[in-house]
Amino acid sequence: MDFSFLKRNKNSNASDSRPKKKIVTITKNVVDGIISYSKMHHPYEGILILEGERRKTEIHINNLVIPPFSVHGPFYSGFPINELPFDLKYIGTAHSHPSGSSQPSLEDLNHFYGLISIIISHPYEERDLRAFDSQGREVPLVKTE
Numbered sequence: 260m261d262f263s264f265l266k267r268n269k270n271s272n273a274s275d276s277r278p279k280k281k282i283v284t285i286t287k288n289v290v291d292g293i294i295s296y297s298k299m300h301h302p303y304e305g306i307l308i309l310e311g312e313r314r315k316t317e318i319h320i321n322n323l324v325i326p327p328f329s330v331h332g333p334f335y336s337g338f339p340i341n342e343l344p345f346d347l348k349y350i351g352t353a354h355s356h357p358s359g360s361s362q363p364s365l366e367d368l369n370h371f372y373g374l375i376s377i378i379i380s381h382p383y384e385e386r387d388l389r390a391f392d393s394q395g396r397e398v399p400l401v402k403t404e
């Protein structure tokens with residue numbers, strides 16, 4: 260008798276119990292919105308609030324909100340988080356890096372808001388978008404319709 264199916268079954272269970280990798284999905288409209296907002300504020304940083312939902316291992320971003328009282332500077336953009344209404348739809352922020360750096364700065368990690376931070380570096384094309392978690396680890400970013 261062939262018991263190899265049992266072995267296969269066991270293996271597939273083992274892989275199921277592994278924690279799944281987090282991914283970020285983002286709609287085309289949101290990508291376009293981040294790109295044009297960043298270009299508009301260049302050479303200053305621009306910052307936006309990301310709206311969406313968490314689906315198990317996936318963080319889905321489907322809307323952008325311009326933060327109230329946002330400030331723009333060449334090295335730091337931010338807004339008073341206390342001024343924001345508490346809203347579960349707010350799952351993170353997106354901001355631009357006019358310097359061209361695609362990595363989160365220490366300042367970015369200290370001011371982390373929500374679950375995910377999207378950074379778009381100059382020259383603000385689609386390939387210049389990156390997503391990071393609160394530890395500064397890059398999370399795969401997938402564009403959807």
Ligand SMILES: [Zn+2]
Pocket residue numbers: 354355356363364367378
């Ligand atoms: Zn930054």
